[in-house]
Amino acid sequence: MATLYYRPQALETIARHTLLQYDAGYLSGRPQAVPIETIIEKTFGLRIEYQYLTNDARELGRMIYDSGVTTYYDRDRGDYALMRVEGGTMLIEASLLEDERCYGRLRFTLAHELAHYILHKRIFSGTGVAAALYNHDTDEDATEWQANYLAKALLMxxxxxxxxxxxxxxxxxxxxxxxxxxxxxxxxxxxxxxxxxxxxxxx
CATH class of the missing domain: 1.10.10 (Arc Repressor Mutant, subunit A)
Known part of the structure; x- marks a missing residue:
């Protein structure tokens, strides 16, 4: 799967167009928090679901491109389990909701997964690769760098x-x-x- 290379300026432009798609007057208004959940759900028609993705929160988000089966961590059983999930679903680590100190990271994770959808949907859709993963402690490859850059350009x-x-x-x-x-x-x-x-x- 070939990854397109985006220069930082191109990613800034994509962020600007995305925000204008949400609200044509947004960028000329007073500086305020970007309503990232509204943009994900209303502008792009994606679904956000909160699940415990791993046993130690090492994976913060997972963008699902094709309907199928994916894993999650079942805390009641103390083991991994399978669940059906629809394409166009953004899975977010549920533990991010449990600590208000994680609010910034939660918003960044949402923006990061939206960035994957905007930039990489064509790469992953129909390939059998269920998701592009956002893992906060791994080395970044090109797609992760791009998603991180676009995420900060969207939020800031x-x-x-x-x-x-x-x-x-x-x-x-x-x-x-x-x-x-x-x-x-x-x-x-x-x-x-x-x-x-x-x-x-x-x-």
Missing amino acids: PNGQVKRCFYALRPVCRSKSEFVCKMAEIFEVSKQAMEIRLKEFALI
């Missing part, structure tokens, strides 16, 4: 981030203050926001 849109940064300049006195306030506004982790601000050479 270029123009919105810059507009928010300059609006906060009169009140923020330090790098950490910018990171904290902007992470709160965009509902992402501080780590993700810091990376994004450094990409734009804002901090």
Whole structure:
């Protein structure tokens, strides 16, 4: 399966078009958290289901392209089991819902799986490969790098981030203050926001 190569600027453009597809006026409005669940369900018609995917949460998300059978971890039995799943289903690790400190990671996982769908559906559909996996502690291959980049571009849109940064300049006195306030506004982790601000050479 050949993977298309996307340059960062192309991924920024895809993110912008995706957000405009959701709401033509979104990017010109005040900086705010991207409604990623609404975009997934309403704009793309995908389903989000929460399941315990593994016994140790090493896999955070799984994009299902073709109807079939996939695995999940049955906590009651303490073992893996099979379940039928429809194509166009996004499986998200249920433990992300159990700790409010994971909210930023939950939103990033949703955006990451949507990015896989947008970028890689043609690669995986009809191949018998059930999913592109989001695993937070493995080395990234090309598809994972692309999905991670598009995810941050969706959650922290270029123009919105810059507009928010300059609006906060009169009140923020330090790098950490910018990171904290902007992470709160965009509902992402501080780590993700810091990376994004450094990409734009804002901090």
